Amino acid sequence: xxxxxxxxxxxxxxxxTHAYPDAAQARVKGWRRAWQGTRLREVAFLTAVPDSxxxxxxxxxxxxxxxxxxLDERExxxxxxxxxxxxxxxxxxxxxxIYAVEPTHADVGEHPILLSYLxxxxxxxxxxxxxxxALNFFDTTTGWHLPIVDDRDDPIYxxxxxxxxxxxxxxxxxxxxxx
Numbered sequence: 001x002x003x004x005x006x007x008x009x010x011x012x013x014x015x016x017t018h019a020y021p022d023a024a025q026a027r028v029k030g031w032r033r034a035w036q037g038t039r040l041r042e043v044a045f046l047t048a049v050p051d052s053x054x055x056x057x058x059x060x061x062x063x064x065x066x067x068x069x070x071l072d073e074r075e076x077x078x079x080x081x082x083x084x085x086x087x088x089x090x091x092x093x094x095x096x097x098i099y100a101v102e103p104t105h106a107d108v109g110e111h112p113i114l115l116s117y118l119x120x121x122x123x124x125x126x127x128x129x130x131x132x133x134a135l136n137f138f139d140t141t142t143g144w145h146l147p148i149v150d151d152r153d154d155p156i157y158x159x160x161x162x163x164x165x166x167x168x169x170x171x172x173x174x175x176x177x178x179x
Contacts, residue, residue, distance in 0.1 A: 017124075
């Protein structure tokens with residue numbers, strides 16, 4: 001039996017934030033992305049929300065030996081849900097889980113989005129899916145009404161990556177466009 005996979009749709013799309021093997025681009029239907037506040041942290045998380053009319057692009061990657069412990073710790077505000085990805089090119093359909101914020105943790109307060117987190121996510125989408133994929137991220141993700149905290153010079157997000165000037169300009173331009 002092969003290793004299970006996760007479906008990443010946020011920072012896990014940026015391969016610099018993890019070392020999980022056998023990563024491949026994929027998509028899932030029936031889910032959308034949203035910025036979500038929780039009772040667990042002061043800042044917003046990206047979450048997957050069931051939505052029969054939506055589709056998300058992201059990465060699938062193997063979880064060797066089905067050892068979910070490290071990934072579950074990283075994604076501790078979330079629960080795993082089975083999904084059926086497509087467009088990944090794998091010869092055998094892997095068993096795949098998507099992480100979504102537990103409804104019991106959800107909070108509707110004004111939890112800010114960390115710019116260092118968003119930068120890391122968009123860098124991953126630019127690398128994997130090009131500008132069209134990163135634009136799709138901005139256009140299909142909900143929750144942009146939340147405040148943005150510019151922590152680029154002193155990142156709060158623990159897996160923050162360094163962006164090029166062009167990547168930063170892309171993020172800034174699209175934030176202005178959607179807000």
